[in-house]
Amino acid sequence: MSDRPESNEQHRDPEAKKNRPTPSRRQQEQARRRPLVPEDRKTAKAEARAEMRRERNYIRERMMEGDERYLPARDVGPQRRYIRDYVDARYSFGELLIPIALVILLVSLFIQNVQVQAYSTYVIYVLLGLVVLDGFIMHFTLKKKMSDKFGAENLQRGNTFYAIMRSIQLRMLRTPRALVGRREYPN
DSSP, rough: OSSSSTTTTTOOOOOOSSSOOOOOOOHHHHOOOSEEESOOOOHHHHHHHHHHHHHHHHHHHHHTTTTTGGSSSOOOOOHHHHHHHHHSSOOOOHHHHHHHHHHHHHHHHHHOOOOHHHHHHHHHHHHHOOOHHHHHHHHHHHHHHHHHHHHHGGGOOOOOOOHHHHHHHHHHGGGSSOOTTOOOOOO
16 A cells, blocks of 8 residues: 555556546545454454564564664663673673672571671672772773773763673673673674
């Protein structure tokens, strides 16, 4: 149903008659008429839900693959792409934070020994210190590399926070998912 004429009408003489009267507005409206409510509302609703689910899954897959058109605003742009690739290429203590904290939480719940709980607290503090130290190191190295690549005056605000938050997440749970392997640093 395009506005283009049929192939046999393409080359007809502009002065020639069209061999039929112009349909009135009423006739055109009648031809386009369809029910406002579908016959079977239950199946129509189920089909609409299934279509929405397919669309959401498609968008989510594109987002997880790093397609810029489907990423949230915080993840869009060449600088954020560079940060994602840099963080995904390196090992960081932040990735260990959540699993070790979960193990220590379970240990402290089930083992009521005060000495074990004290040691688990020390382990958490040491790990948090390592995460902070790793964040500082990553901040300075990433800032230098990004300044060389994009120019110091062109750097976005919030790059350090973005990099640290991504480095704290487990690699398999990062959104968009890691597109580079370990030690495959961006140029």
